[in-house]
Amino acid sequence: MEIRPDSKQLLELAHYKMPFGKFKGRYLVDLPLPYLVWFRQKGFPEGKLGGYLNTMLTIKDNNLEPVIRKLQKDFPREST
Template sequence: MEIKPDSKELLELAHYKMPFGKYKGRYLVDLPLPYLVWFQQKGYPEGKLGKFLNIMLTIKDNSLEPMIRKLQKEFPRQSS
């Protein structure tokens, strides 16, 4: 089975910011690992945010943050 990441979703994840709380306005990649683990233990929020927090925990657990930072740099978010 071949796994093909959704490039649009990956770019959205790279530019997604925390919408509430202590870390409001920070990119998910900038959230501390213990905060992501806390969400895993307590339960992720519904919807896209929960999905992205879960993915970001996996990314950080596997030391793949440079991949996200490269996407942020090479594909800056377009102003709407």
Template sequence: MEIRPDSKQLVELAHYRMPFGKFKGRYLLDLPLPYLVWFKQKGFPEGKLGNYLDMMLTIKDNNLEPIIKKIQKDFPRESS
């Protein structure tokens, strides 16, 4: 079985910003690990944000942040 990540989703995740709260406006990548753990304990929100927060927790737990930083650098978000 071959695992293929969704490249569009990874680029979106790399540029996704927290839409509310104490860390509003920060990239999810820049959220502190304890905050992500707290959020998981309380329950991630439903939808895309919850999925992305869960993915970011997994990424941080496995020390994969350099991959997301490289995606941010190599695939800058187009300005709207």
């Protein structure tokens, strides 16, 4: 079975910012690992944010942050 990531969703994840709380406005990749672990323990929010936080925890657990940072650099979000 071949796994293919959704490139649009991956780019959105790379540019997604925390919408509330202590780290409001920070890219999810910039959130500290203990904060993501805390969310896992308490329960991720429902919807897109919860999915992205869970995915970011997996990315950080597997030391794949450079992939996200490269996406941010190579595909900057257009300012509107």
